[in-house]
Amino acid sequence: MPLVHQPLLNHSPYLLSEESRFLMHTFATQTAQMLFPAAPDFFLQRMISAAMETPHLLHALLASSCSHHSRLIQDSGPRSKMICLKYTNMAIAGLRAALCDQDQATKPETVTTAMALCTNDVCNGNMKIWRTHLRGVLRILMALLQHQRVSLKLMxxxxxxxxxxxxxxxDILAALSGAHGECIHNPGNGPLNGLSDYATWHVDEISGYSLELIPTLAEVSKLASQIRPHASGETEEDYSPSLETMIQAEDLESKLFQLFDRPVCDETLSRGGSLALELHGTHLAFVHSALLHLHRRVQLHPKDHIKVRADVQNILEALSLIEPHSPMNILILWPIFSAGCETEESEERDTILARMGNMQKLGMGNFTRAREVLHRYWVSGSKLPWDIYLAKLGLELVLF
Structure with missing residues (x-):
């Protein structure tokens, strides 16, 4: 069912051009579902409704729609790029103006605009500016939450x-995707951790896994960044984890084993279809990928180690719970890419390439770049961990 109806477009207080109407329709019927394939309807409906009243958010969503549509039809021509740049610049100008107004600066719509722009940066591969935008999002989000504390119950x-x-x-996927290993916001102890126990216990419909996993993912990533080889050419064989690191790793492994069995919420079950099963698959894929990250990047086990082989096979087993062409695959780019980097089995590689290719056809630019980098990594035969290999080449991915 479309997330925005024609009367909503017709009654927008802002006169939409034919181009804008087409792009907004595309966002509502295609782009939104690609960015958030499992999100509850109210989230996308409110975002789109708010855009009809908020020019900077409208322009951010139009830029996102334009980028997605261009990738979908494989149009990389100058006209398409100029249209996307036009709406991006309009969104940025409107966002700056909103941030200068105290009332506008603390509205959810302002955060949504900033997040939409940042996400579009990632999908378009604009690596030079996305992290700056993400830090900006955090500041705006913190201001919003502070306002909530004063006026309403937090969260x-x-x-x-x-x-x-x-x-x-x-934020957590950015930390896991690169060599820096640090989250912009501390997920273990910070003001953004006001979600209810109910929300964290269940598999989340935005992320695709239980939010209980995030602090442990952050610990694994941070620990790996402290002991991993540098981009100067050393391999993991030149390093051995300390006794303290090994103890920490065993503790993290125990924490991860406790996170396998997480249910979906009743509301998700009520939506029917294969959603609940596929969310179970995305959650398992992330837990097994966290174990893979721990075994390969912290404990420095080789690819043929029994634990590493089990991790890869378990990720692929979780993948089998998700239909090959389902948009739910979009949620698990990090698990798919990680498994691909750690296997040398041709059948497993073919499965992974096929899934990533399906998501490319849905217009997801981050899958396009990840698939190209994965193939390049395979061809190189490099013994470096994939994140170090990318850093050495000056490449950067956000597996979101």
């Missing part, structure tokens, strides 16, 4: 909860 608004989860998901 009482489910839409704001979704915004926080959107930010936390991108």
């Amino acid at each position: 009482d608004d489910p839409f704001i909860q979704c915004l926080v989860k959107w930010f936390k998901t991108m």
